[in-house]
Amino acid sequence: xxxxxxxxxxxxxxxxxxxxxxxxxxxxxxxxxxxxxxxxxxxxxxxxxxxxxxxxxxxxxxxxxxxxxxxxxxxxxxxxxxxxxxxxxxxxxxxxxxxxxxxxxxxxxxxxxxxxxxxxxxxxxxxxxxxxxxxxxxxxxxxxxxxxxxxxxxxxxxxxxxxxxxxxxxxxxxxxxxxxxxxxxxxxxxxxxxxxxxxxxxxxxxxxxxxxxxxxxxxxxxxxxxxxxxxxxxxxxxxxxxxxxxxxxxxxxxxxxxxxxxxxxxxxxxxxxxxxxxxxxxxxxxxxxxxxxxxxxxxxxxxxxxxxxxxxxxxxxxxxxxxxxxxxxxxxxxxxxxxxxxxxxxxxxxxxxxxxxxxxxxxxxxxxxxxxxxxxxxxxx
Amino acid sequence: xxxxxxxxxxxxxxxxxxxxxxxxxxxxxxxxxxxxxxxxxxxxxxxxxxxxxxxxxxxxxxxxxxxxxxxxxxxxxxxxxxxxxxxxxxxxxxxxxxxxxxxxxxxxxxxxxxxxxxxxxxxxxxxxxxxxxxxxxxxxxxxxxxxxxxxxxxxxxxxxxxxxxxxxxxxxxxxxxxxxxxxxxxxxxxxxxxxxxxxxxxxxxxxxxxxxxxxxxxxxxxxxxxxxxxxxxxxxxxxxxxxxxxxxxxxxxxxxxxxxxxxxxxxxxxxxxxxxxxxxxxxxxxxxxxxxxxxxxxxxxxxxxxxxxxxxxxxxxxxxxxxxxxxxxxxxxxxxxxxxxxxxxxxxxxxxxxxxxxxxxxxxxxxxxxxxxxxxxxxxxxxxxxxxxxxxxxxxxxxxxxxxxxxxxxxxxxxxxxxxxxxxxxxxxxxxxxxxxxxxxxxxxxxxxxxxxxxxxxxxxxxxxxxxxxxxxxxxxxxxxxxxxxxxxxxxxxxxxxxxxxxxxxxxxxxxxxxxxxxxxxx
Numbered sequence: 033x034x035x036x037x038x039x040x041x042x043x044x045x046x047x048x049x050x051x052x053x054x055x056x057x058x059x060x061x062x063x064x065x066x067x068x069x070x071x072x073x074x075x076x077x078x079x080x081x082x083x084x085x086x087x088x089x090x091x092x093x094x095x096x097x098x099x100x101x102x103x104x105x106x107x108x109x110x111x112x113x114x115x116x117x118x119x120x121x122x123x124x125x126x127x128x129x130x131x132x133x134x135x136x137x138x139x140x141x142x143x144x145x146x147x148x149x150x151x152x153x154x155x156x157x158x159x160x161x162x163x164x165x166x167x168x169x170x171x172x173x174x175x176x177x178x179x180x181x182x183x184x185x186x187x188x189x190x191x192x193x194x195x196x197x198x199x200x201x202x203x204x205x206x207x208x209x210x211x212x213x214x215x216x217x218x219x220x221x222x223x224x225x226x227x228x229x230x231x232x233x234x235x236x237x238x239x240x241x242x243x244x245x246x247x248x249x250x251x252x253x254x255x256x257x258x259x260x261x262x263x264x265x266x267x268x269x270x271x272x273x274x275x276x277x278x279x280x281x282x283x284x285x286x287x288x289x290x291x292x293x294x295x296x297x298x299x300x301x302x303x304x305x306x307x308x309x310x311x312x313x314x315x316x317x318x319x320x321x322x323x324x325x326x327x328x329x330x331x332x333x334x335x336x337x338x339x340x341x342x343x344x345x346x347x348x349x350x351x352x353x354x355x356x357x358x359x360x361x362x363x364x365x366x367x368x369x370x371x372x373x374x375x376x377x378x379x380x381x382x383x384x385x386x387x388x389x390x391x392x393x394x395x396x397x398x399x400x401x402x403x404x405x406x407x408x409x410x411x412x413x
Numbered sequence: 414x415x416x417x418x419x420x421x422x423x424x425x426x427x428x429x430x431x432x433x434x435x436x437x438x439x440x441x442x443x444x445x446x447x448x449x450x451x452x453x454x455x456x457x458x459x460x461x462x463x464x465x466x467x468x469x470x471x472x473x474x475x476x477x478x479x480x481x482x483x484x485x486x487x488x489x490x491x492x493x494x495x496x497x498x499x500x501x502x503x504x505x506x507x508x509x510x511x512x513x514x515x516x517x518x519x520x521x522x523x524x525x526x527x528x529x530x531x532x533x534x535x536x537x538x539x540x541x542x543x544x545x546x547x548x549x550x551x552x553x554x555x556x557x558x559x560x561x562x563x564x565x566x567x568x569x570x571x572x573x574x575x576x577x578x579x580x581x582x583x584x585x586x587x588x589x590x591x592x593x594x595x596x597x598x599x600x601x602x603x604x605x606x607x608x609x610x611x612x613x614x615x616x617x618x619x620x621x622x623x624x625x626x627x628x629x630x631x632x633x634x635x636x637x638x639x640x641x642x643x644x645x646x647x648x649x650x651x652x653x654x655x656x657x658x659x660x661x662x663x664x665x666x667x668x669x670x671x672x673x674x675x676x677x678x679x680x681x682x683x684x685x686x687x688x689x690x691x692x693x694x695x696x697x698x699x700x701x702x703x704x705x706x707x708x709x710x711x712x713x714x715x716x717x718x719x720x721x722x723x724x725x726x727x728x729x730x731x732x733x734x735x736x737x738x739x740x741x742x743x744x745x746x747x748x749x750x751x752x753x754x755x756x757x758x759x760x761x762x763x764x765x766x767x768x769x770x771x772x773x774x775x776x777x778x779x780x781x782x783x784x785x786x787x788x789x790x791x792x793x794x795x796x797x798x799x800x801x802x803x804x805x806x807x808x809x810x811x812x813x814x815x816x817x818x819x820x821x822x823x824x825x826x827x828x829x830x831x832x833x834x835x836x837x838x839x840x841x842x843x844x845x846x847x848x849x850x851x852x853x854x855x856x857x858x859x860x861x862x863x864x865x866x867x868x869x870x871x872x873x874x875x876x877x878x879x880x881x882x883x884x885x886x887x888x889x890x891x892x893x894x895x896x897x898x899x900x901x902x903x904x905x906x907x908x909x910x911x912x913x914x915x916x917x918x919x920x921x922x923x924x925x926x927x928x929x930x931x932x933x934x935x936x
Binding site: 090109117125129141188 | 475476479484486490493495498500505507509512516517531532579580582584747879880881885889900907911
């Protein structure tokens with residue numbers, strides 16, 4: 033089989049697709065996590081809890097596949113990144129995993145028994161899991177900018193020299209908080225769209241506060257990034273060479289993470305959307321327009337994710353222990369053939385997925401109210 | 414403190430979490446089809462009892478499905494966390510079916526499962542039936558891609574070693590997808606899932622019949638389970654035979670170990686029904702043999718020998734010596750990538766490179782390996798014979814038992830003679846755990862039989878692990894044990910509670926208040 037696309041183009045496409053999948057996860061599953069995170073704040077009695085949970089009840093499962101697909105896509109398209117990130121962040125990954133295992137169980141099990149303590153326990157676990165997942169994702173992204181302590185042996189075996197607590201550095205924690213604020217905002221805009229009454233009213237306040245917080249933290253992060261040591265490739269680069277991360281030289285240069293914005297000014301679009309999205313979400317929330325607020329919140333999420341991706345470009349996982357061992361999209365990818373096969377699969381199946389997901393959301397349109405969940409004690413979550 | 418072995422702990426963790434995950438998967442596979450069948454009858458006959466059946470079994474399906482999803486994420490994570498070198502060494506091939514599984518199958522079942530529960534009054538009858546079938550299709554397609562990935566670990570076709578990237582890369586994706594081992598595994602595994610689903614429904618229906626509760630409901634469920642189960646139990650045995658035949662072409666050592674065939678015997682080989690394999694003296698004591706049968710199953714001929722364990726160890730010995738040539742060339746290429754002689758040498762011996770790595774997993778440098786090291790490494794290619802021998806026999810025995818059980822259940826159901834066969838109903842109710850035992854043993858035969866390889870002939874398990882500390886793995890393993898045990902208790906409690914309460918707890922036809930609930934909205 034002749035591969036009709038050259039290696040460099042395929043690698044660029046897959047870097048873009050990876051960013052799209054992460055943004056897709058943040059937009060789709062982000063509101064589920066956000067709703068879970070604010071469950072105890074916006075819903076004060078059992079009916080209200082059920083309103084909030086049933087607003088995500090029929091869709092969280094499909095949304096979560098964005099996360100699983102993201103993992104699968106990294107595995108297939110950037111196996112070195114998959115291996116390095118998952119084994120390097122061993123303890124953090126198991127914490128993330130824990131939050132994802134308990135979520136379906138919480139949602140499905142909590143309403144199966146009427147006991148108040150049973151339900152309160154599952155609700156608390158669900159809420160903590162949502163917040164913890166949001167925090168960990170942000171901390172992980174933050175650590176990408178700082179670099180992780182790993183290197184390779186000469187047979188390309190990865191050795192990681194850090195532990196879990198090394199991840200909790202000030203900049204990474206800032207990113208973690210920004211991520212929590214972002215997903216709370218997104219979850220709140222979903223509740224504003226899908227629920228009514230007290231739950232929606234409280235969600236509206238959560239949205240205003242968290243969106244404001246996100247804007248501040250996002251700006252703070254950008255300012256911090258300007259002073260942080262960024263990474264830059266200093267050796268000649270062959271973007272079509274076989275994937276081997278030991279074939280290049282990398283230097284750490286202060287402010288290098290922002291160089292993309294002077295080099296390609298159009299990339300500024302991402303941070304601009306990252307600022308304007310949350311602000312507009314607030315405006316529409318103030319006017320109680322759930323749909324528009326959700327849309328702007330989603331745009332804001334996409335803007336923030338793309339800002340991170342653009343800033344890191346072309347790095348995927350920098351190493352602060354041995355900068356030249358850093359993984360970039362040019363030297364951590366799969367073979368040309370695999371990238372092409374996977375591209376075909378995505379081009380064929382992703383539109384189908386989007387079509388039927390859209391149909392399912394349309395079928396499920398309308399608000400979940402307290403009266404409605406009271407009527408359907410047996411049948412809803 | 415003694416040194417903790419991270420590889421051993423990672424293997425224990427992967428094995429336990431996979432077996433745990435596989436408690437939920439087969440039931441999802443089987444029950445989703447049974448739900449689709451029941452709802453099809455509802456749409457065709459328009460009788461509400463069939464809808465109530467779909468919804469009651471659907472509730473149990475939901476509890477199980479949540480656990481399947483939750484424990485499945487663990488599997489995807491662990492390739493990266495605990496088997497990082499494996500992931501980078503074969504991600505170019507192995508990642509593809511996993512990613513396509515997400516795109517093509519997992520999205521389908523997960524998106525529509527929400528509508529299955531919440532779409533009853535938002536969709537027309539036909540639409541809802543379509544959704545149910547899509548859930549069943551999605552979960553079965555999911556199994557297909559996972560088993561394509563697993564089939565490649567057993568029979569790594571369509572790939573080659575690239576010395577520039579030091580990993581395996583795809584040469585032919587169609588060879589990976591149409592891998593005969595993967596296809597045989599797929600049909601065998603989903604049929605096993607259908608058996609699990611059928612026994613589940615049969616056992617709980619029998620329980621209701623014995624208690625004289627929900628009779629109309631139970632008799633119909635019993636009938637569906639009996640007929641679907643009979644077809645599934647027959648195909649699981651037939652297709653399992655196909656799976657065994659494929660294994661005999663490729664994983665000769667696995668077949669020899671399953672049969673505890675120490676020496677190659679004159680064809681056609683006999684099948685050992687019973688015996689006690691003794692790994693030390695390399696004999697099978699108290700063996701009860703059926704002449705010809707193994708030769709027929711494994712080679713489908715009367716004159717092809719089934720190679721024995723000791724002969725295969727000799728073959729491995731030769732392959733290790735050959736693989737050392739490839740390994741030597743690779744070391745040269747690492748520093749002199751342009752060395753043409755080294756490239757030619759690698760090319761000539763690359764098929765046995767994995768065998769040289771067996772020395773590495775024993776801590777021996779292949780370049781300085783002694784004869785004794787090589788002989789030891791060759792002996793390490795024998796998987797645990799006793800475990801495989803017995804797991805296989807219990808699995809097959811249960812497989813035949815299910816055929817008898819479903820055949821009789823079919824008879825009872827057709828004659829509507831439930832009252833006369835209460836003893837059988839007791840038997841059916843108590844057989845509930847059996848298909849799970851068979852399914853787990855099947856997994857053990859497939860995966861333990863692959864050892865010491867993580868990818869047959871390519872990468873030893875020992876080398877596939879991450880460079881994480883034993884303490885870290887012990888921590889996550891203990892976490893899993895505690896967490897999964899808690900979940901298991903809660904899951905079984907809820908399952909039993911809902912099964913025991915029966916369909917009446919659930920707004921089914923009959924009383925007017927319950928009618929109202931249905932016409933509102935409900936799963």
